[in-house]
Amino acid sequence: MLTLIEKAIIVNSKGISKEPQDVLIDKGVIVKIGKISNPDAKVIEANEHYLLPGFIDLHCHLREPGQEHKETLETGIHSAAKGGFTSVVCMPNTNPVIDHAKIVEGILKEVKRIGLIHVFPAGAITRGQKGEELSDMLELKAAGCIALSDDGKSVQNSQLMRYALEYAKMAEILLMEHCEDATISKGMMNEGYYSTLLGLKGIPDIAETIIVARDIELARYLKTRIHFSHISSRRSVELIREAKAQGLQVTAEACPHHFSLTEKAVQGFDTNTKVNPPLRSREDVEAIKLALKDGTLDAISTDHAPHAQEEKELEFDAAPVGMIGFETALGLAVRELVEPKHITWSTLAEKMSSMPAKILGLDHKGEIAEGKDADLVLVDPKKEWIFTKEQIVSKSKNSPFIGEKLKGSIVFTMCNGKIVYQA
Amino acid sequence: MIGWKHGDLLELSDLSKEDIERVIETAKAFKEVSMRDIKKVPALRGKTVVMLFSEPSTRTRISFELAAKRLSADTLNVTVSASSLQKGETLLDMAKNIEAMNVDMIIVRHKSAGVPQILARELKPGVINAGDGCRSHPTQALLDLFTIQERLGRIDGLKVGIIGDVLHSRVARSNIYGLIKMGAKVTLCGPSTLIPPEIERQGVDVTYKLNEVVADADVLMCLRLQKERQEEKYLPSIREYVNAFGLTKEKLKQAKPDVLIMHPGPVNRGIELSAELADGVNSVILEQVTNGVAVRMAILYLLFGKKEKAS
Amino acid sequence: MTNSSKMMDQETVRRALMRLAHEILEKNKGIEEICLVGIRTGGAVLAKRLQQCIKDIEGVEVPLGILDITLYRDDLTTAHTQPILRETLIPFDLTGQKVILVDDVLFTGRTIRAALDALIDFGRPANIQLAVLIDRGHRELPIRADYVGKNIPTSIDDDVCVILKEANHNEDEVIVKKRGAQ
Numbered sequence: 001m002l003t004l005i006e007k008a009i010i011v012n013s014k015g016i017s018k019e020p021q022d023v024l025i026d027k028g029v030i031v032k033i034g035k036i037s038n039p040d041a042k043v044i045e046a047n048e049h050y051l052l053p054g055f056i057d058l059h060c061h062l063r064e065p066g067q068e069h070k071e072t073l074e075t076g077i078h079s080a081a082k083g084g085f086t087s088v089v090c091m092p093n094t095n096p097v098i099d100h101a102k103i104v105e106g107i108l109k110e111v112k113r114i115g116l117i118h119v120f121p122a123g124a125i126t127r128g129q130k131g132e133e134l135s136d137m138l139e140l141k142a143a144g145c146i147a148l149s150d151d152g153k154s155v156q157n158s159q160l161m162r163y164a165l166e167y168a169k170m171a172e173i174l175l176m177e178h179c180e181d182a183t184i185s186k187g188m189m190n191e192g193y194y195s196t197l198l199g200l201k202g203i204p205d206i207a208e209t210i211i212v213a214r215d216i217e218l219a220r221y222l223k224t225r226i227h228f229s230h231i232s233s234r235r236s237v238e239l240i241r242e243a244k245a246q247g248l249q250v251t252a253e254a255c256p257h258h259f260s261l262t263e264k265a266v267q268g269f270d271t272n273t274k275v276n277p278p279l280r281s282r283e284d285v286e287a288i289k290l291a292l293k294d295g296t297l298d299a300i301s302t303d304h305a306p307h308a309q310e311e312k313e314l315e316f317d318a319a320p321v322g323m324i325g326f327e328t329a330l331g332l333a334v335r336e337l338v339e340p341k342h343i344t345w346s347t348l349a350e351k352m353s354s355m356p357a358k359i360l361g362l363d364h365k366g367e368i369a370e371g372k373d374a375d376l377v378l379v380d381p382k383k384e385w386i387f388t389k390e391q392i393v394s395k396s397k398n399s400p401f402i403g404e405k406l407k408g409s410i411v412f413t414m415c416n417g418k419i420v421y422q423a
Numbered sequence: 424m425i426g427w428k429h430g431d432l433l434e435l436s437d438l439s440k441e442d443i444e445r446v447i448e449t450a451k452a453f454k455e456v457s458m459r460d461i462k463k464v465p466a467l468r469g470k471t472v473v474m475l476f477s478e479p480s481t482r483t484r485i486s487f488e489l490a491a492k493r494l495s496a497d498t499l500n501v502t503v504s505a506s507s508l509q510k511g512e513t514l515l516d517m518a519k520n521i522e523a524m525n526v527d528m529i530i531v532r533h534k535s536a537g538v539p540q541i542l543a544r545e546l547k548p549g550v551i552n553a554g555d556g557c558r559s560h561p562t563q564a565l566l567d568l569f570t571i572q573e574r575l576g577r578i579d580g581l582k583v584g585i586i587g588d589v590l591h592s593r594v595a596r597s598n599i600y601g602l603i604k605m606g607a608k609v610t611l612c613g614p615s616t617l618i619p620p621e622i623e624r625q626g627v628d629v630t631y632k633l634n635e636v637v638a639d640a641d642v643l644m645c646l647r648l649q650k651e652r653q654e655e656k657y658l659p660s661i662r663e664y665v666n667a668f669g670l671t672k673e674k675l676k677q678a679k680p681d682v683l684i685m686h687p688g689p690v691n692r693g694i695e696l697s698a699e700l701a702d703g704v705n706s707v708i709l710e711q712v713t714n715g716v717a718v719r720m721a722i723l724y725l726l727f728g729k730k731e732k733a734s
Numbered sequence: 735m736t737n738s739s740k741m742m743d744q745e746t747v748r749r750a751l752m753r754l755a756h757e758i759l760e761k762n763k764g765i766e767e768i769c770l771v772g773i774r775t776g777g778a779v780l781a782k783r784l785q786q787c788i789k790d791i792e793g794v795e796v797p798l799g800i801l802d803i804t805l806y807r808d809d810l811t812t813a814h815t816q817p818i819l820r821e822t823l824i825p826f827d828l829t830g831q832k833v834i835l836v837d838d839v840l841f842t843g844r845t846i847r848a849a850l851d852a853l854i855d856f857g858r859p860a861n862i863q864l865a866v867l868i869d870r871g872h873r874e875l876p877i878r879a880d881y882v883g884k885n886i887p888t889s890i891d892d893d894v895c896v897i898l899k900e901a902n903h904n905e906d907e908v909i910v911k912k913r914g915a916q
Binding site for chain 1: 513514515533534535536537538540541544555556557558559593596619620621622624625
């Protein structure tokens with residue numbers, strides 16, 4: 001069965017098409033791009049909106065198994081599809097932790113049942129994410145893990161992290177590090193003027209940079225690669241920029257909330273502004289934006305972290321960290337980065353699709369080209385919309401952006417040549 | 424004098440200079456009431472004031488309770504567990520239950536910063552912050568300002584030293600705002616590990632040398648040092664703290680002879696202050712306690728005036 | 735549009751107060767155990783003047799107190815703008831005293847009701863008498879004045895303004911402002 005998307009402005013990481021193009025899809029694969037007329041194809045009119053490669057999220061939490069009151073694979077997948085994501089990497093801090101082949105298989109079975117989009121589980125670096133012994137990396141990879149992470153914490157012990165990197169190199173699996181020195185990070189928000197004002201214990205940026213610096217040194221010494229998750233501070237960006245200039249195999253990502261909000265947002269004690277790493281200073285936000293522009297930061301990830309209302313309706317100290325992110329990622333990226341002309345639409349496609357695909361080794365994804373997978377998202381680039389609680393399809397509603405005006409609205413999301421979300 | 428427009432007192436920085444002056448002026452009248460034989464006036468007859476305390480704080484609670492009772496309000500004490508998670512009931516649930524019983528004012532003390540804000544946002548009755556985490560303790564700062572004004576006749580132009588664990592002190596945070604707003608010059612002094620980052624941006628000076636503060640201060644405000652700070656590794660030892668930052672008669676020799684010594688209580692005698700100084704002629708510690716009741720009466724009176732108008 | 739008429743001037747106020755002083759002394763057969771308590775703010779000023787009048791007559795200064803009745807008002811939490819609270823200054827024991835309560839205008843009687851409650855909280859006077867400069871009628875409570883400077887019949891929504899020199903005015907005046915009158 002053939003599908004023909006007619007009159008789309010095609011946005012790839014390399015550029016944006018001058019004229020509207022038609023895209024012919026067969027069995028989930030893009031077979032032809034150009035001026036096409038095919039009487040057998042089912043036609044989808046794109047109305048000269050922007051067609052981007054489906055977004056690929058390097059970092060999200062789908063909570064299943066174990067925390068289905070926050071999110072299930074099913075609700076999470078629908079939320080991701082609504083946000084234009086066709087592939088997501090889900091973190092292993094579930095209950096039980098994804099540190100065993102059986103758990104990976106269980107997740108993949110459920111994902112297959114749901115269909116819709118691709119979900120790639122990340123396994124734990126250490127068993128139970130306890131930071132004590134390595135997980136069975138070869139087994140995890142064989143079961144379907146695309147990467148490894150102890151997300152929520154760093155591997156604190158440098159010796160163990162060394163072994164993890166060495167072993168992962170052999171296993172040919174990507175390590176993603178959540179950078180946080182736990183001995184210096186016990187706090188509620190970014191350390192600085194606002195933490196002083198609000199009387200909340202601060203988390204200094206060095207909690208992140210100490211681990212970034214350590215891991216860069218490890219990667220240099222071991223001649224291996226590493227990926228840094230949700231980078232939040234100016235100094236981390238500088239370290240990564242320097243490492244890249246020296247030719248080290250370092251990649252990194254940032255989240256929309258870290259370029260859209262500063263620590264000032266915590267002032268009203270809205271627990272939805274409590275995230276880890278914390279919202280940082282204006283200076284850090286500007287550095288993140290610049291790093292996305294100059295390529296120091298390769299990708300935009302969501303760190304979609306659902307929490308139930310009763311969990312967030314607590315004192316600031318007691319509330320868990322995290323906010324949902326799938327459904328606001330594009331709107332925030334357009335509002336904060338593309339609209340003010342920090343980056344182009346092509347760079348946006350690079351950050352949200354082609355680079356994540358490269359980092360994950362998904363060769364058939366991340367670009368709109370003949371022979372590539374028909375994972376696509378059609379965006380009305382001019383449309384402004386208000387993000388309301390009622391329209392959220394994630395099971396949890398913990399977002400500090402509710403009520404805000406966003407720009408760039410998703411018309412439909414297509415995965416494997418099938419529409420999986422339609423506005 | 425302009426009108427009072429606040430229905431809640433969440434943090435001191437919600438109040439303007441005129442508001443603070445109004446509180447001080449009103450507290451003066453209430454101090455007279457507290458001196459009477461019959462210390463009760465019918466102003467808040469029929470009103471219900473609930474005290475929601477998650478931290479044991481006998482002094483502040485008694486002070487508020489006395490203030491409310493002297494205004495003829497009915498008072499109710501509710502102790503909440505430090506973390507609402509323990510009972511599986513959120514703080515908000517608890518507060519909404521209390522609200523449903525038609526109370527008129529909630530006075531809240533909580534170990535988590537921001538709780539008064541959260542309650543004020545969600546509830547109809549007025550909310551008074553009786554201390555939240557390390558953040559804010561507005562009535563303490565107001566009674567300190569009242570005490571200084573009463574004793575020295577002014578606040579504007581005074582030099583005030585705040586000594587000790589500023590990092591964990593809500594009293595310090597509120598006083599810094601209030602003192603600067605009223606025109607005083609504030610210098611902080613304490614161990615470097617207990618001075619919060621970027622505090623200078625609030626317009627204060629910082630020194631680590633006690634003698635520099637003592638020498639030209641009109642007021643010395645000592646902060647309570649929690650003994651746990653040593654276990655948390657902020658300090659090498661209490662002994663070293665006392666030597667470097669504890670006020671003694673000896674160290675006070677270079678101070679102005681009529682310098683006021685203040686402390687929010689309870690005093691760790693021999694740590695922040697020697698017993699001799701705590702009980703000495705320069706100390707106004709007990710006067711602070713007396714004035715606390717008057718200031719809290721003033722706050723209740725002013726807030727109630729506003730709340731009713733809104734409904 | 736308001737239409738105001740002057741009901742008393744400097745001289746008539748002075749004479750009225752002097753007469754009140756004489757009446758107080760006559761009724762109480764001297765100054766024995768007499769004290770004056772003025773209600774803030776107008777009454778307090780008038781009480782101070784009465785104290786001087788009595789001194790001019792008898793050569794003795796009777797005790798003087800100032801009462802703020804704000805906390806005893808029955809409209810405290812419903813009033814449109816909250817009154818500014820001032821200190822009550824009664825530096826003597828009221829018990830056994832004949833208290834002359836002084837106010838500028840007697841109207842509904844509610845202020846006097848509040849003042850009576852307040853005074854009782856300060857002690858147990860032998861008796862309380864009421865002296866006012868103006869009685870404008872329209873009582874809502876069973877209260878009457880023992881000494882009246884001048885009775886002025888008014889309409890319920892008129893404003894009676896007692897303007898006194900102590901409050902930064904050139905001279906004393908009593909003015910009735912008609913509301914709604916053309």
